Amino acid sequence: MAKTTARGNVEDDVGNGLVRYPKEAEARYREAGYWSGRTLPAELMSAAATHADRTALITPEGSWTYHDLFTASQRFAAGLLESTGLRPGDAVMFQMGNVAETVVSYLGCLLAGIRPVCTLPQHGVREIRVLAEHIGARGLITQADFGHGRLPDIARTLRADAVIQDIVVARGPADGLGAGYEDLLASGASASPATLPYRTGDPRQIAAFQLSGGTTGLPKIAPRLHEEYTYNSRAWAETLDWRPGTVILYPLPIMHNAGISVALQPALLSGATLVLAPSADIGTLLDLIEAHRPEALPLVPPALAIRLLEHPRSTSSDLSSLKDFIVGGQKLAEEVAGRLRDVLGITVRQKFGMAEGMFFVTPAHAAEEVRHHTVGEPLSPADEIRILRPGENTEVAPGEIGELCVRGPYTIRGYYRAEQHNAHAFTSDGFYRTGDLARRHTVAGSACYSIEGRIKDVINRGVEKIHAEEVEELILRHPDVSNAALVAMPDKVLGEKACVYLVLEPGATPPTVRTLGEFLLSKGLAKYKLPERVEVLPALPLSNVGKISKKALREDIEDKLGRESGTSG
Structure with missing residues (x-):
């Protein structure tokens, strides 16, 4: 049976396994302006008010202005608190695809003070069970029509086994399984936004849970806090120069750290428009590029880049709107980068990031030596990098390969409920040992980094x-x-x-x-x-x-x- 979470109290979060940033670091990040002293949903609502009439979200089924999207999210939040047993501080699992209901549900949870757990519709009963029990999640939001309609059966099994207490069903009948998505919107329609918990939330609390690692034994859960997660998203948007009018196309699962922190949140915080693709099908992507003229594809797996090159429509499609084609996930082959440039006229940038926080990206106007062979530089001027000898605390010589270890204003200081693992995954002064092998390069007087493999047993x-x-x-x-x-x-x-x-x-x-x-x-x-x-x-x-x-x-x-x-x- 799932554990009961502490509800809405920072001290309880710490007692439940949250590793806080040192007070000195918190003060330093706020003084420098990286942390705002406001919650993530408060920042998102402020952006929504500023950009109310702009288009926030486009899916194949329609488009939503900031006003419409956040009105629906507020109604969902109020309905969630009124019609279920969920309360601020509770955690909720997600099994949702790339549909508008997913975005409304995620934002609605934040506004209700409820913590999304960014699980995926591809996860099975075993994965959801282990993660829910570890976090102490009480709820599950599921999409009835995803794939072949198997997700309600997963939800039914989890409820029968008393793993999950409250279930919300979107895009299909609830059939006695839980609350219907549309019913929550209706029940929350008359609630005043002024009563929603996000207005009084503590920015030091956990905003959302992201997954890192497998679900064997003790899962590795990254608790993302309001201020640092907001800064992560805002810094990404600023680095890519996103602003009102920027159009971003995102084809990968939105309920994933990448989807949230390189697409959804940065787009909304900057007044941009997010085009959410239902899948990474190349024909669909080409249709969306030609219809909406996106400037950015912020995370393209190398496999997707190869499929784009091989698709018969690619050379006849107008891809000229794409200014930022950012490849991440694994090292991009030089040959693939060259073909994207020569065949499709696409300039490649590379990214490396993690659920634990740290992002690297190659500068937009960097030479190919940097864009094709490195992942660039860290996102924030406050990010700290060490390249250590694996298993040691000694830095390698400049240019040598070692373990990438990172610390900064949006990198976690410890996994959730994982004291024993944290003792090995972090240095005594808070650097996260990524398990990835990296090399520091100096190009034109500036430092950039390449990822050379990994220590971890991960495929x-x-x-x-x-x-x-x-x-x-x-x-x-x-x-x-x-x-x-x-x-x-x-x-x-x-x-x-x-x-x-x-x-x-x-x-x-x-x-x-x-x-x-x-x-x-x-x-x-x-x-x-x-x-x-x-x-x-x-x-x-x-x-x-x-x-x-x-x-x-x-x-x-x-x-x-x-x-x-x-x-x-």
Whole structure:
């Protein structure tokens, strides 16, 4: 059964596992103007009042002015508090796609003082359960018509198991499952905005929860606080020079840290217009580009860039409005960047960011040496960077590769309810150990950074991260498997895919990709995390300290793929 959250009290947040910024840092960030002393929803409402008649949001189903969008969000907030058991300080899970109802629900939660947990519709019962229990979430907002309509069944299971108490159903009948989205809007229509909790909220509190890491054992949850999350979004908008009239196109899941902090919040805080694509289908994106003439695509996975290059309509489409085509998620190949420039006339910038906070982006007018080979510089002048020897507190020499460690006015100081993990994930003076390998470069007298790999056991499948330990834990429940190791294998489109090496029980029939996938889906694993290749060994190779040598396995699969493609040796 889910834990009960403390409701709306900073001291209770700390008691529940929030790691606060040191008071000295809080004072310094406010004095410098990075932190405003206001809550995130207060800042958003102020922007809405300033830009009331401008277009805030466009979806294939229509458009909303700032006035209309925030009126609906206020009604949703009031209805949520009036018609459910949810109260300020509670946490609410999301299983919603890229629809206007998702935006209204997210903003409405903020206005109600309720904390969104940015989960995805692709998550299964297992992921939602583990995360809800860890955070102590009481509610779930679900989209009835997403995909093949499986999400209400997930919600029904979670409620039957007493994991979730309050459910809101959008874009379909509630059927006794919980409150209907439209009913909440109706019930909140007569409420006064002056009564909404955001007006008296404490900016030191948690605004939203973002996910970082797998859901095996102890999840890694990044609690984003009002002031720092507002600054994160505002600094991004200022760096990209977003202003009233700027049009931003966003095709990736909006209920994700990237969607919230590089698209939704910065767009709304700057008076810009967000065009929310229902998916990353290239034909749909080309239609939206030609219809709405966006200036920015603020996060393009390399796989999406490749698909754009390969689409037969791309060369005949007018892409001239795109001034900022920002690639992130993994390192972009020089060849792909060159083709985007030469074939489609697109100038590429690169970004690197994390749910924990820190963002890097290449300057708009930087030379190709910087834009094609680095992720640029940190977002804020107050961001602090160290490149340390992995596992140590010693900085590497200039130009050497080491672990990227970061601290600043929008980087968390600790995961939620994770005291033991925090002891290893942060230095004693608050630098977050990212687990990513990086190198500092000096170009024309300025520092910029490149990401050279990672220490963490994570597979980057496009923009999705697959945490090997989570998948391995479930594979080991298979009755025919005695040992398993999941590793990354190269893929020219997605960057990496997952390959699993298995040791079987005596006499067992080797599972196939299909049968193993069916087993893992039955355990509630999300489809994108399934292994896409299965290799069977009599024993897994060990390192010189007796641990499974994933380095040897990665080399093995790379060699196999090379020989199969005729490029090995």
